[in-house]
Amino acid sequence: MIIDQDTLVLGIETSCDETAAALVMGGYDVVSSAVSTQVDLHAQFGGVVPEIAGRAHLDLLNPMVARAIVEAGVQPERIDAVACTVGPGLIGALLVGVSAAKALALTWDVPFVGVNHMEAHLYAAFLEDPTLQFPLVVMLVSGGHTMLIEMQDHGRYRLLGQTIDDAAGEAFDKVARFLGLDYPGGPAIDREAVHGDPEAIQFPRAMLHDGLDFSFSGLKTSVMNHVRKHPDVGTADVAASFQAAVVDVLVQKAQRAAQQVGAKGLVLGGGVAANSLLRERFLSACAESGIHGFLPSREMCTDNAAMIAAAGWHRLRSDGPTSLDTGAYPNMRLSFVQ
Amino acid sequence: MLILGIETATPQVSVAIGGHEGVLGQFEVSRGRRHAETLVPAIEFLCRQTDIEMSEFSAIAVDVGPGLFTGMRVGLAAGKAIAQALRVPMIGISSLDLLAFPLRYADRTIAAVIDARKGEVFYAFYRPVPGGVQRVTEPVVGSVDELVGDLMARGQSVICVGDGALRYRDEIDGGMRCEFAEQFLSFPSAGPLVQLAHARALREEWVNPWEIQPMYLRAPDAQINWSTREAAR
Protein backbone atom coordinates (compact mmCIF):
# COMPACT_ATOMS: atom_id res chain seq x y z
CA MET A 1 0.00 0.00 0.00
CA ILE A 2 1.28 3.46 -0.90
CA ILE A 3 1.13 6.01 1.87
CA ASP A 4 0.94 9.48 0.34
CA GLN A 5 -0.85 12.81 0.58
CA ASP A 6 -4.15 11.18 -0.35
CA THR A 7 -4.00 8.60 2.44
CA LEU A 8 -6.90 9.24 4.84
CA VAL A 9 -6.21 7.99 8.38
CA LEU A 10 -8.78 7.64 11.16
CA GLY A 11 -7.12 8.34 14.51
CA ILE A 12 -8.48 7.07 17.83
CA GLU A 13 -7.35 8.21 21.29
CA THR A 14 -8.55 6.75 24.63
CA SER A 15 -5.40 6.68 26.78
CA CYS A 16 -6.55 8.86 29.68
CA ASP A 17 -9.68 10.98 30.14
CA GLU A 18 -10.35 12.22 26.61
CA THR A 19 -12.25 10.11 24.09
CA ALA A 20 -11.30 11.31 20.62
CA ALA A 21 -11.53 10.43 16.95
CA ALA A 22 -10.23 12.38 13.95
CA LEU A 23 -9.60 12.09 10.23
CA VAL A 24 -6.31 13.36 8.86
CA MET A 25 -5.36 13.41 5.20
CA GLY A 26 -1.80 12.82 4.09
CA GLY A 27 -0.39 13.10 7.62
CA TYR A 28 -0.84 16.88 7.86
CA ASP A 29 -4.34 17.96 6.88
CA VAL A 30 -6.92 17.72 9.69
CA VAL A 31 -10.22 16.93 8.00
CA SER A 32 -12.19 16.51 11.23
CA SER A 33 -11.43 16.18 14.93
CA ALA A 34 -13.91 15.19 17.65
CA VAL A 35 -12.96 15.20 21.35
CA SER A 36 -15.12 14.42 24.35
CA THR A 37 -13.53 15.19 27.68
CA GLN A 38 -14.47 13.34 30.85
CA VAL A 39 -13.10 15.98 33.21
CA ASP A 40 -16.50 16.48 34.87
CA LEU A 41 -16.85 12.77 35.59
CA HIS A 42 -13.56 12.70 37.49
CA ALA A 43 -13.63 16.15 39.10
CA GLN A 44 -15.38 15.03 42.28
CA PHE A 45 -12.57 12.53 42.89
CA GLY A 46 -9.76 15.03 42.25
CA GLY A 47 -8.10 12.78 39.69
CA VAL A 48 -8.78 10.35 36.88
CA VAL A 49 -10.52 7.22 38.17
CA PRO A 50 -9.44 4.39 35.84
CA GLU A 51 -12.69 2.39 36.02
CA ILE A 52 -14.83 5.47 35.40
CA ALA A 53 -12.58 6.36 32.45
CA GLY A 54 -12.93 2.85 30.99
CA ARG A 55 -16.73 2.96 31.23
CA ALA A 56 -16.93 6.43 29.71
CA HIS A 57 -14.63 5.55 26.78
CA LEU A 58 -16.87 2.61 25.92
CA ASP A 59 -19.95 4.87 25.87
CA LEU A 60 -18.31 7.75 24.00
CA LEU A 61 -16.07 6.16 21.38
CA ASN A 62 -18.71 5.19 18.80
CA PRO A 63 -20.32 8.66 18.85
CA MET A 64 -16.87 10.29 18.47
CA VAL A 65 -15.99 8.06 15.49
CA ALA A 66 -19.40 8.78 13.95
CA ARG A 67 -18.94 12.51 14.48
CA ALA A 68 -15.45 12.55 12.96
CA ILE A 69 -16.75 10.77 9.85
CA VAL A 70 -19.87 12.93 9.51
CA GLU A 71 -17.95 16.18 10.02
CA ALA A 72 -15.43 15.12 7.41
CA GLY A 73 -18.26 14.56 4.95
CA VAL A 74 -16.68 11.36 3.63
CA GLN A 75 -17.97 7.84 3.23
CA PRO A 76 -16.37 5.40 5.70
CA GLU A 77 -15.20 3.40 2.66
CA ARG A 78 -12.84 6.29 1.90
CA ILE A 79 -10.80 5.64 5.07
CA ASP A 80 -7.43 4.06 4.22
CA ALA A 81 -6.09 3.13 7.67
CA VAL A 82 -6.96 3.18 11.37
CA ALA A 83 -4.41 4.53 13.87
CA CYS A 84 -4.84 4.22 17.63
CA THR A 85 -2.88 5.01 20.78
CA VAL A 86 -1.51 1.73 22.18
CA GLY A 87 0.42 3.35 25.07
CA PRO A 88 1.39 4.85 27.41
CA GLY A 89 -1.80 5.33 29.41
CA LEU A 90 -4.35 3.66 31.63
CA ILE A 91 -4.60 0.00 30.62
CA GLY A 92 -8.40 -0.24 30.86
CA ALA A 93 -8.81 3.01 28.93
CA LEU A 94 -6.30 2.09 26.21
CA LEU A 95 -7.94 -1.31 25.65
CA VAL A 96 -11.26 0.24 24.62
CA GLY A 97 -9.62 2.23 21.82
CA VAL A 98 -7.28 -0.55 20.72
CA SER A 99 -10.09 -3.13 20.55
CA ALA A 100 -12.38 -0.82 18.62
CA ALA A 101 -9.64 0.39 16.25
CA LYS A 102 -8.51 -3.12 15.35
CA ALA A 103 -12.12 -4.20 14.85
CA LEU A 104 -12.75 -1.24 12.52
CA ALA A 105 -9.58 -2.02 10.55
CA LEU A 106 -10.63 -5.66 10.18
CA THR A 107 -14.17 -4.76 9.14
CA TRP A 108 -13.08 -2.14 6.60
CA ASP A 109 -10.17 -4.35 5.51
CA VAL A 110 -7.60 -1.55 5.93
CA PRO A 111 -4.28 -1.46 7.84
CA PHE A 112 -4.18 -0.89 11.58
CA VAL A 113 -1.30 1.11 13.06
CA GLY A 114 -0.50 1.36 16.77
CA VAL A 115 0.74 4.77 17.91
CA ASN A 116 2.84 5.90 20.87
CA HIS A 117 0.92 8.71 22.55
CA MET A 118 4.09 10.68 23.29
CA GLU A 119 5.23 10.51 19.69
CA ALA A 120 1.80 11.78 18.66
CA HIS A 121 2.26 14.84 20.89
CA LEU A 122 5.49 15.56 18.95
CA TYR A 123 3.49 15.58 15.71
CA ALA A 124 0.70 17.85 16.96
CA ALA A 125 2.52 21.04 15.94
CA PHE A 126 3.02 19.86 12.32
CA LEU A 127 -0.75 19.79 11.88
CA GLU A 128 -0.91 23.54 12.35
CA ASP A 129 2.47 24.51 10.92
CA PRO A 130 3.60 22.08 8.19
CA THR A 131 6.55 24.37 7.42
CA LEU A 132 8.37 23.37 10.62
CA GLN A 133 11.87 22.14 9.89
CA PHE A 134 14.30 19.74 11.52
CA PRO A 135 16.12 19.87 13.83
CA LEU A 136 13.16 20.87 15.95
CA VAL A 137 13.08 21.10 19.73
CA VAL A 138 9.80 20.13 21.35
CA MET A 139 9.08 20.82 24.99
CA LEU A 140 6.45 18.34 26.12
CA VAL A 141 4.82 19.36 29.40
CA SER A 142 1.89 17.42 30.78
CA GLY A 143 0.61 15.70 33.91
CA GLY A 144 2.95 12.79 33.32
CA HIS A 145 5.88 14.27 31.44
CA THR A 146 8.26 17.18 31.29
CA MET A 147 10.67 16.54 28.44
CA LEU A 148 12.84 18.41 26.03
CA ILE A 149 13.16 16.43 22.83
CA GLU A 150 15.15 17.11 19.70
CA MET A 151 13.33 15.88 16.59
CA GLN A 152 16.19 15.26 14.15
CA ASP A 153 13.89 13.72 11.57
CA HIS A 154 10.64 11.75 11.40
CA GLY A 155 10.95 8.95 13.94
CA ARG A 156 14.41 10.09 15.06
CA TYR A 157 14.39 11.72 18.47
CA ARG A 158 17.02 12.64 21.07
CA LEU A 159 16.14 13.23 24.69
CA LEU A 160 17.75 16.51 25.77
CA GLY A 161 16.34 16.75 29.27
CA GLN A 162 13.50 15.62 31.48
CA THR A 163 12.17 15.93 34.99
CA ILE A 164 14.05 14.02 37.65
CA ASP A 165 10.99 13.89 39.94
CA ASP A 166 7.50 15.37 39.43
CA ALA A 167 6.15 16.35 36.03
CA ALA A 168 5.16 20.02 35.70
CA GLY A 169 1.46 19.15 35.38
CA GLU A 170 1.70 16.93 38.42
CA ALA A 171 3.11 19.86 40.41
CA PHE A 172 0.17 22.00 39.24
CA ASP A 173 -2.33 19.32 40.32
CA LYS A 174 -0.72 18.77 43.72
CA VAL A 175 -0.33 22.46 44.52
CA ALA A 176 -3.92 23.14 43.41
CA ARG A 177 -5.19 20.36 45.64
CA PHE A 178 -3.13 21.71 48.54
CA LEU A 179 -4.54 25.21 47.98
CA GLY A 180 -8.09 23.83 47.84
CA LEU A 181 -8.53 24.77 44.18
CA ASP A 182 -10.54 22.83 41.60
CA TYR A 183 -9.51 19.81 39.60
CA PRO A 184 -7.78 19.77 37.15
CA GLY A 185 -5.09 21.85 38.83
CA GLY A 186 -3.52 23.47 35.76
CA PRO A 187 -6.49 25.57 34.62
CA ALA A 188 -7.47 26.23 38.27
CA ILE A 189 -4.09 27.76 39.10
CA ASP A 190 -4.09 29.61 35.79
CA ARG A 191 -7.43 31.23 36.74
CA GLU A 192 -6.44 31.96 40.34
CA ALA A 193 -3.05 33.43 39.38
CA VAL A 194 -4.75 36.20 37.38
CA HIS A 195 -5.74 37.83 40.67
CA GLY A 196 -2.34 37.40 42.34
CA ASP A 197 1.12 38.96 42.30
CA PRO A 198 3.68 36.66 40.65
CA GLU A 199 6.45 38.38 42.61
CA ALA A 200 4.74 38.17 46.00
CA ILE A 201 6.75 35.13 47.03
CA GLN A 202 10.19 34.14 45.69
CA PHE A 203 9.85 30.39 45.23
CA PRO A 204 13.00 28.50 44.20
CA ARG A 205 13.79 27.93 40.51
CA ALA A 206 15.34 24.49 40.85
CA MET A 207 18.28 23.63 38.60
CA LEU A 208 17.72 26.79 36.60
CA HIS A 209 21.33 27.14 35.50
CA ASP A 210 22.02 23.47 35.59
CA GLY A 211 21.70 21.51 32.33
CA LEU A 212 18.40 20.68 30.69
CA ASP A 213 16.80 18.49 33.34
CA PHE A 214 13.96 19.67 35.56
CA SER A 215 12.93 19.19 39.17
CA PHE A 216 9.57 20.31 40.57
CA SER A 217 9.18 18.39 43.79
CA GLY A 218 11.23 20.90 45.82
CA LEU A 219 9.06 23.74 44.52
CA LYS A 220 5.91 21.91 45.57
CA THR A 221 7.39 21.40 49.05
CA SER A 222 8.39 25.05 49.43
CA VAL A 223 4.85 26.13 48.45
CA MET A 224 3.47 23.89 51.19
CA ASN A 225 6.02 25.10 53.74
CA HIS A 226 5.36 28.72 52.91
CA VAL A 227 1.59 28.36 53.31
CA ARG A 228 1.99 26.49 56.59
CA LYS A 229 4.30 29.20 57.91
CA HIS A 230 2.09 32.04 56.66
CA PRO A 231 -1.47 30.72 57.01
CA ASP A 232 -3.04 34.05 56.06
CA VAL A 233 -1.16 34.39 52.75
CA GLY A 234 -3.44 35.08 49.77
CA THR A 235 -4.16 31.99 47.66
CA ALA A 236 -3.97 34.07 44.47
CA ASP A 237 -0.47 35.29 45.36
CA VAL A 238 0.70 31.75 46.06
CA ALA A 239 -0.80 30.49 42.80
CA ALA A 240 0.72 33.36 40.79
CA SER A 241 4.17 33.01 42.40
CA PHE A 242 4.18 29.23 42.00
CA GLN A 243 3.11 29.48 38.36
CA ALA A 244 5.79 32.10 37.67
CA ALA A 245 8.47 29.82 39.13
CA VAL A 246 7.40 26.87 36.95
CA VAL A 247 7.10 28.97 33.82
CA ASP A 248 10.49 30.67 34.39
CA VAL A 249 12.26 27.33 34.45
CA LEU A 250 10.34 25.88 31.50
CA VAL A 251 10.89 28.91 29.26
CA GLN A 252 14.58 29.31 30.04
CA LYS A 253 15.41 25.65 29.56
CA ALA A 254 13.48 25.48 26.31
CA GLN A 255 15.44 28.46 24.99
CA ARG A 256 18.74 26.94 26.09
CA ALA A 257 17.89 23.61 24.47
CA ALA A 258 17.01 25.26 21.17
CA GLN A 259 20.27 27.22 21.21
CA GLN A 260 22.37 24.16 22.09
CA VAL A 261 21.18 22.07 19.16
CA GLY A 262 20.89 24.99 16.74
CA ALA A 263 17.20 24.21 16.30
CA LYS A 264 15.30 25.61 13.34
CA GLY A 265 12.21 25.72 15.51
CA LEU A 266 10.98 25.41 19.06
CA VAL A 267 7.56 23.98 19.83
CA LEU A 268 5.41 23.52 22.91
CA GLY A 269 3.18 20.48 23.47
CA GLY A 270 1.22 18.63 26.14
CA GLY A 271 -1.61 19.71 28.43
CA VAL A 272 0.44 22.25 30.42
CA ALA A 273 1.11 24.09 27.15
CA ALA A 274 -2.45 25.40 27.53
CA ASN A 275 -1.28 27.56 30.48
CA SER A 276 -1.69 31.24 29.58
CA LEU A 277 1.44 32.55 31.30
CA LEU A 278 3.57 29.85 29.72
CA ARG A 279 2.14 30.65 26.28
CA GLU A 280 2.76 34.36 26.68
CA ARG A 281 6.30 33.99 28.07
CA PHE A 282 7.22 31.31 25.52
CA LEU A 283 6.36 33.59 22.60
CA SER A 284 8.09 36.66 24.03
CA ALA A 285 11.26 34.68 24.79
CA CYS A 286 11.31 33.33 21.22
CA ALA A 287 10.80 36.83 19.82
CA GLU A 288 13.72 38.07 21.93
CA SER A 289 16.13 35.28 21.01
CA GLY A 290 15.11 35.14 17.36
CA ILE A 291 14.28 31.43 17.54
CA HIS A 292 11.35 30.37 15.39
CA GLY A 293 8.85 29.49 18.10
CA PHE A 294 5.56 27.82 17.35
CA LEU A 295 2.69 27.55 19.78
CA PRO A 296 0.03 25.04 18.78
CA SER A 297 -3.59 25.86 19.64
CA ARG A 298 -4.85 24.70 23.04
CA GLU A 299 -6.88 21.97 21.28
CA MET A 300 -3.75 20.62 19.66
CA CYS A 301 -1.68 20.75 22.89
CA THR A 302 -4.17 18.71 24.90
CA ASP A 303 -5.05 15.12 24.01
CA ASN A 304 -6.77 14.74 20.65
CA ALA A 305 -6.97 12.15 17.89
CA ALA A 306 -5.70 14.28 15.00
CA MET A 307 -2.17 13.99 16.37
CA ILE A 308 -2.68 10.20 16.64
CA ALA A 309 -3.74 10.00 12.99
CA ALA A 310 -0.76 12.17 11.96
CA ALA A 311 1.77 10.08 13.90
CA GLY A 312 0.04 6.96 12.54
CA TRP A 313 0.48 8.17 8.97
CA HIS A 314 4.23 8.66 9.53
CA ARG A 315 4.58 5.26 11.28
CA LEU A 316 2.66 3.57 8.50
CA ARG A 317 5.04 5.10 5.99
CA SER A 318 8.20 4.10 7.85
CA ASP A 319 7.23 0.77 9.47
CA GLY A 320 4.03 -0.43 7.76
CA PRO A 321 0.93 -1.74 9.52
CA THR A 322 0.88 -3.10 13.07
CA SER A 323 -0.24 -6.70 13.61
CA LEU A 324 -3.84 -7.22 14.77
CA ASP A 325 -2.62 -9.27 17.71
CA THR A 326 -1.11 -6.19 19.32
CA GLY A 327 -2.38 -5.19 22.77
CA ALA A 328 -2.13 -2.10 24.95
CA TYR A 329 1.13 -1.07 26.61
CA PRO A 330 0.49 1.18 29.63
CA ASN A 331 4.20 1.88 30.25
CA MET A 332 5.27 2.27 26.62
CA ARG A 333 8.28 4.54 26.14
CA LEU A 334 9.55 6.60 23.28
CA SER A 335 12.80 5.32 21.84
CA PHE A 336 15.61 7.82 21.60
CA VAL A 337 18.87 7.95 19.68
CA GLN A 338 22.01 8.74 21.65
CA MET B 1 -28.91 -14.43 8.43
CA LEU B 2 -25.41 -14.68 9.85
CA ILE B 3 -24.55 -13.53 13.36
CA LEU B 4 -21.08 -12.95 14.83
CA GLY B 5 -20.94 -13.74 18.56
CA ILE B 6 -18.28 -12.27 20.85
CA GLU B 7 -17.74 -13.42 24.41
CA THR B 8 -14.97 -11.96 26.61
CA ALA B 9 -16.59 -11.52 30.05
CA THR B 10 -14.49 -14.15 31.84
CA PRO B 11 -10.85 -15.28 31.44
CA GLN B 12 -11.99 -17.02 28.24
CA VAL B 13 -12.14 -15.47 24.77
CA SER B 14 -14.82 -17.06 22.63
CA VAL B 15 -16.00 -16.19 19.13
CA ALA B 16 -18.65 -17.95 17.06
CA ILE B 17 -20.51 -17.54 13.79
CA GLY B 18 -24.03 -18.89 13.40
CA GLY B 19 -27.43 -18.46 11.85
CA HIS B 20 -30.35 -20.53 10.57
CA GLU B 21 -28.10 -23.56 10.21
CA GLY B 22 -26.90 -23.36 13.81
CA VAL B 23 -23.33 -22.70 14.89
CA LEU B 24 -21.03 -22.75 11.84
CA GLY B 25 -17.75 -22.16 13.63
CA GLN B 26 -16.39 -21.41 17.02
CA PHE B 27 -12.98 -20.38 18.42
CA GLU B 28 -12.18 -20.50 22.11
CA VAL B 29 -9.15 -20.12 24.38
CA SER B 30 -9.08 -19.77 28.14
CA ARG B 31 -5.43 -19.17 28.81
CA GLY B 32 -2.41 -17.53 27.22
CA ARG B 33 -2.57 -14.15 25.57
CA ARG B 34 -4.94 -11.48 26.78
CA HIS B 35 -8.43 -10.70 25.44
CA ALA B 36 -7.49 -7.66 23.38
CA GLU B 37 -4.62 -9.46 21.69
CA THR B 38 -6.65 -12.57 20.87
CA LEU B 39 -10.11 -11.31 19.97
CA VAL B 40 -9.71 -9.55 16.61
CA PRO B 41 -7.28 -12.13 15.15
CA ALA B 42 -9.73 -14.84 16.32
CA ILE B 43 -12.57 -13.18 14.39
CA GLU B 44 -10.34 -12.89 11.33
CA PHE B 45 -9.33 -16.57 11.60
CA LEU B 46 -12.88 -17.79 12.05
CA CYS B 47 -14.13 -15.79 9.07
CA ARG B 48 -11.37 -17.17 6.89
CA GLN B 49 -11.94 -20.78 7.96
CA THR B 50 -15.72 -20.58 7.52
CA ASP B 51 -15.28 -18.68 4.23
CA ILE B 52 -17.49 -15.87 5.48
CA GLU B 53 -16.85 -12.17 4.83
CA MET B 54 -17.31 -9.63 7.60
CA SER B 55 -19.84 -7.86 5.38
CA GLU B 56 -22.12 -10.92 5.51
CA PHE B 57 -23.03 -10.42 9.17
CA SER B 58 -26.46 -8.98 9.75
CA ALA B 59 -26.13 -8.67 13.54
CA ILE B 60 -23.39 -8.70 16.17
CA ALA B 61 -24.08 -10.50 19.43
CA VAL B 62 -22.06 -9.71 22.54
CA ASP B 63 -21.94 -11.03 26.08
CA VAL B 64 -22.79 -7.93 28.15
CA GLY B 65 -21.71 -9.43 31.47
CA PRO B 66 -21.69 -9.48 34.40
CA GLY B 67 -18.03 -10.42 34.42
CA LEU B 68 -14.51 -9.01 34.34
CA PHE B 69 -14.91 -5.32 33.54
CA THR B 70 -11.85 -4.94 31.35
CA GLY B 71 -12.53 -8.16 29.47
CA MET B 72 -16.18 -7.25 28.90
CA ARG B 73 -15.18 -3.88 27.50
CA VAL B 74 -12.75 -5.44 25.02
CA GLY B 75 -15.58 -7.52 23.55
CA LEU B 76 -18.10 -4.70 23.67
CA ALA B 77 -15.72 -2.15 22.12
CA ALA B 78 -14.86 -4.52 19.27
CA GLY B 79 -18.48 -5.62 18.78
CA LYS B 80 -19.77 -2.06 18.77
CA ALA B 81 -17.08 -0.98 16.30
CA ILE B 82 -17.92 -3.83 13.91
CA ALA B 83 -21.66 -3.14 14.16
CA GLN B 84 -21.07 0.56 13.57
CA ALA B 85 -18.85 -0.10 10.55
CA LEU B 86 -21.29 -2.61 9.04
CA ARG B 87 -24.35 -0.54 10.04
CA VAL B 88 -26.01 -3.59 11.61
CA PRO B 89 -27.80 -3.97 14.98
CA MET B 90 -26.50 -5.64 18.12
CA ILE B 91 -27.89 -8.20 20.51
CA GLY B 92 -26.63 -8.21 24.10
CA ILE B 93 -26.99 -11.33 26.21
CA SER B 94 -26.01 -11.85 29.82
CA SER B 95 -23.07 -14.08 30.68
CA LEU B 96 -25.27 -15.81 33.29
CA ASP B 97 -27.89 -16.68 30.63
CA LEU B 98 -25.06 -18.18 28.56
CA LEU B 99 -23.94 -20.37 31.45
CA ALA B 100 -27.45 -21.63 32.21
CA PHE B 101 -28.53 -22.32 28.60
CA PRO B 102 -26.38 -25.45 28.01
CA LEU B 103 -28.00 -26.98 31.13
CA ARG B 104 -31.55 -26.60 29.76
CA TYR B 105 -32.10 -30.37 29.86
CA ALA B 106 -31.44 -30.51 33.61
CA ASP B 107 -34.40 -31.48 35.79
CA ARG B 108 -33.78 -28.91 38.47
CA THR B 109 -33.08 -25.26 39.25
CA ILE B 110 -29.83 -23.93 37.75
CA ALA B 111 -27.57 -21.51 39.64
CA ALA B 112 -25.25 -19.65 37.24
CA VAL B 113 -22.30 -18.27 39.23
CA ILE B 114 -19.43 -16.14 37.89
CA ASP B 115 -16.34 -15.30 39.94
CA ALA B 116 -16.48 -11.54 40.61
CA ARG B 117 -13.11 -11.59 42.45
CA LYS B 118 -12.70 -9.82 45.83
CA GLY B 119 -14.55 -12.75 47.50
CA GLU B 120 -17.75 -12.03 45.60
CA VAL B 121 -19.78 -13.74 42.89
CA PHE B 122 -22.27 -12.65 40.23
CA TYR B 123 -25.24 -15.04 40.17
CA ALA B 124 -28.81 -15.70 39.09
CA PHE B 125 -31.19 -18.67 39.22
CA TYR B 126 -32.84 -20.31 36.22
CA ARG B 127 -35.56 -22.89 35.62
CA PRO B 128 -35.49 -25.26 32.63
CA VAL B 129 -38.41 -24.69 30.27
CA PRO B 130 -39.17 -26.33 26.90
CA GLY B 131 -36.53 -25.11 24.45
CA GLY B 132 -34.43 -23.18 26.91
CA VAL B 133 -34.14 -21.75 30.39
CA GLN B 134 -36.07 -19.04 32.17
CA ARG B 135 -34.38 -16.70 34.58
CA VAL B 136 -36.23 -16.63 37.91
CA THR B 137 -34.10 -14.06 39.80
CA GLU B 138 -32.38 -10.84 38.80
CA PRO B 139 -28.59 -11.08 38.37
CA VAL B 140 -26.86 -9.85 41.52
CA VAL B 141 -23.38 -9.47 42.96
CA GLY B 142 -22.88 -10.81 46.47
CA SER B 143 -20.56 -12.57 48.87
CA VAL B 144 -20.18 -16.33 48.73
CA ASP B 145 -22.13 -16.49 52.02
CA GLU B 146 -25.03 -14.64 50.44
CA LEU B 147 -25.01 -17.09 47.54
CA VAL B 148 -25.02 -20.06 49.93
CA GLY B 149 -27.88 -18.44 51.87
CA ASP B 150 -29.88 -17.97 48.66
CA LEU B 151 -29.18 -21.57 47.63
CA MET B 152 -30.37 -22.89 51.01
CA ALA B 153 -33.45 -20.67 50.91
CA ARG B 154 -34.56 -22.39 47.68
CA GLY B 155 -34.78 -25.67 49.62
CA GLN B 156 -34.68 -27.78 46.48
CA SER B 157 -32.05 -29.54 44.49
CA VAL B 158 -29.93 -27.16 42.42
CA ILE B 159 -27.20 -27.58 39.83
CA CYS B 160 -24.43 -24.95 39.99
CA VAL B 161 -22.47 -23.85 36.92
CA GLY B 162 -19.73 -21.28 36.28
CA ASP B 163 -16.19 -20.44 37.34
CA GLY B 164 -17.56 -18.91 40.57
CA ALA B 165 -19.31 -22.16 41.44
CA LEU B 166 -16.11 -24.12 40.84
CA ARG B 167 -13.91 -21.71 42.77
CA TYR B 168 -16.20 -21.74 45.81
CA ARG B 169 -17.30 -25.36 45.50
CA ASP B 170 -16.21 -26.22 49.07
CA GLU B 171 -18.08 -23.28 50.61
CA ILE B 172 -21.22 -24.11 48.61
CA ASP B 173 -20.94 -27.82 49.45
CA GLY B 174 -20.50 -26.96 53.12
CA GLY B 175 -23.84 -25.14 53.12
CA MET B 176 -25.89 -27.66 51.22
CA ARG B 177 -25.54 -30.58 48.85
CA CYS B 178 -25.40 -29.32 45.30
CA GLU B 179 -24.65 -30.83 41.98
CA PHE B 180 -21.96 -29.12 39.88
CA ALA B 181 -21.85 -28.88 36.10
CA GLU B 182 -18.85 -30.18 34.15
CA GLN B 183 -15.73 -28.06 34.28
CA PHE B 184 -15.83 -27.43 30.51
CA LEU B 185 -19.15 -25.61 30.93
CA SER B 186 -17.80 -23.20 33.51
CA PHE B 187 -17.19 -20.27 31.13
CA PRO B 188 -19.88 -18.62 29.02
CA SER B 189 -19.36 -19.53 25.40
CA ALA B 190 -20.04 -17.82 22.07
CA GLY B 191 -21.80 -20.93 20.67
CA PRO B 192 -24.84 -20.56 22.94
CA LEU B 193 -24.51 -16.79 22.43
CA VAL B 194 -25.19 -16.99 18.69
CA GLN B 195 -27.95 -19.57 19.25
CA LEU B 196 -29.77 -17.32 21.72
CA ALA B 197 -29.05 -14.24 19.61
CA HIS B 198 -30.49 -15.91 16.52
CA ALA B 199 -33.80 -16.54 18.32
CA ARG B 200 -33.91 -12.89 19.34
CA ALA B 201 -32.92 -11.68 15.89
CA LEU B 202 -35.92 -13.53 14.42
CA ARG B 203 -38.08 -11.45 16.76
CA GLU B 204 -36.02 -8.34 15.84
CA GLU B 205 -35.13 -7.88 19.49
CA TRP B 206 -32.00 -5.90 18.85
CA VAL B 207 -30.52 -2.48 19.61
CA ASN B 208 -28.29 0.07 17.92
CA PRO B 209 -24.57 -0.20 18.68
CA TRP B 210 -24.59 3.00 20.75
CA GLU B 211 -27.49 1.74 22.86
CA ILE B 212 -26.03 -1.51 24.11
CA GLN B 213 -25.13 -1.36 27.79
CA PRO B 214 -22.78 -3.58 29.77
CA MET B 215 -24.12 -5.12 32.98
CA TYR B 216 -21.57 -4.04 35.60
CA LEU B 217 -23.68 -4.66 38.77
CA ARG B 218 -20.94 -2.94 40.76
CA ALA B 219 -20.17 0.76 41.13
CA PRO B 220 -16.72 1.76 39.89
CA ASP B 221 -13.97 1.47 42.42
CA ALA B 222 -13.23 5.18 42.83
CA GLN B 223 -9.80 4.68 44.23
CA ILE B 224 -7.31 6.69 42.25
CA ASN B 225 -4.02 5.13 41.40
CA TRP B 226 -1.87 8.23 41.13
CA SER B 227 1.16 6.44 39.78
CA THR B 228 -0.63 4.92 36.78
CA ARG B 229 -2.64 8.06 36.23
CA GLU B 230 0.46 10.16 36.01
CA ALA B 231 2.21 7.74 33.71
CA ALA B 232 -0.83 8.09 31.49
CA ARG B 233 -0.75 11.78 30.80
Ligand SMILES: [Zn+2]
Ligand atom coordinates in the same frame (compact mmCIF):
# COMPACT_ATOMS: atom_id res chain seq x y z
ZN1 LIG C 1 -1.24 13.38 26.27
